Amino acid sequence: MVTGGAGNLGRAVTRAFLQAGHRVFVPLHKGDAGALDGLAHEFSGRVDSCHLDLTTERGAAAAVQEAFEWSGRLDSVAHLVGAWSGGVLLGDTPADLWDRMIDLNLRSAYLVARAALPVLGEGGTILFVSSRAARERRARNGAYAVSKSALLTLAEVIAEEYPALRSYAVLPDTLDTPANRAAMPDADPSAWTSTEAVAARIVALCSSAAPEPSGSAISLY
Numbered sequence: 001m002v003t004g005g006a007g008n009l010g011r012a013v014t015r016a017f018l019q020a021g022h023r024v025f026v027p028l029h030k031g032d033a034g035a036l037d038g039l040a041h042e043f044s045g046r047v048d049s050c051h052l053d054l055t056t057e058r059g060a061a062a063a064v065q066e067a068f069e070w071s072g073r074l075d076s077v078a079h080l081v082g083a084w085s086g087g088v089l090l091g092d093t094p095a096d097l098w099d100r101m102i103d104l105n106l107r108s109a110y111l112v113a114r115a116a117l118p119v120l121g122e123g124g125t126i127l128f129v130s131s132r133a134a135r136e137r138r139a140r141n142g143a144y145a146v147s148k149s150a151l152l153t154l155a156e157v158i159a160e161e162y163p164a165l166r167s168y169a170v171l172p173d174t175l176d177t178p179a180n181r182a183a184m185p186d187a188d189p190s191a192w193t194s195t196e197a198v199a200a201r202i203v204a205l206c207s208s209a210a211p212e213p214s215g216s217a218i219s220l221y
Contacts, residue, residue, distance in 0.1 A: 001025045001067040003054055003112055004080030006035035008177040009129070009195045013078055016199035017206075018043045022075075025067035027052050027059075054081055055103045060111035068119050076125040076206040077116045081108045082148075086141040098143045105147035109154060122164045125206045128155055129198075130169045132221050152217045159215030166214040168205050172198050173221035193220050 005014045005026035017024045018039065026036060026049040033051075040047050050066050052059040068074050082105045085097055109128050116126060133141050134149040151169050158167035174180055176192040198220055204210060205218070212218060 001074060002078045002080060003027050004082065006032035008179065009175055009198060010080050012195035012199040013080060013202050014039055016203045018046055020203050023071050025070055027054060027063035029053065054108040054112055057111055061115045064115040064119060073121060074116065074119050075121060077112060078127045078202050079109050079112050080129045082129065084144050086144050088140060090142040093143055101143040101147040106150045109151055113158060117162060120165055123208055125166045126158055127202060127205055128169045130171045132171050132173045134171055156215040168212065169217045170201060171217060171219045
């Protein structure tokens, strides 16, 4: 299951799993209609989706249940749901911005993980997409950085409490996407992280042959 699979990174991750021979279930949010039509046509019968809000208990639980019922099993969950908002000092950060970052970046991860833990098979994987901002370059990104940093702890908690499963957090830098290039026309994208590189690493980490110990936080920059 790839949450957030309709975005620039999400489509790359979904494609990478499909190219590796997997079946992929993608919970979509409102406004994502048609985002996966091309992949569904190219990989007929191996990708399915639903429209649910993963920041709610009901939505997260229903998404995991639909994924399990569609496939008959659930081997991995790659949680990509998230958003950035910032540009202000912590003392100027509105409470609603703080709440939005926590809801999208952390609450959704917790709810999806909680729903998936009982149905993941032994050796299954839960992976969260964090950010370089979890460890550095946090100024004027306080709410985002805190919410993304918490994902590292969430992966560690799962590793400690569920030793039969594997959990990871990956930390990409700014992603090289058309949207980011348009938003930051004066930036140098040569040091940014490609979505294909992140996708390849996520698929590798969800493989049973992944050498990284459960609970690891893996920098992708």
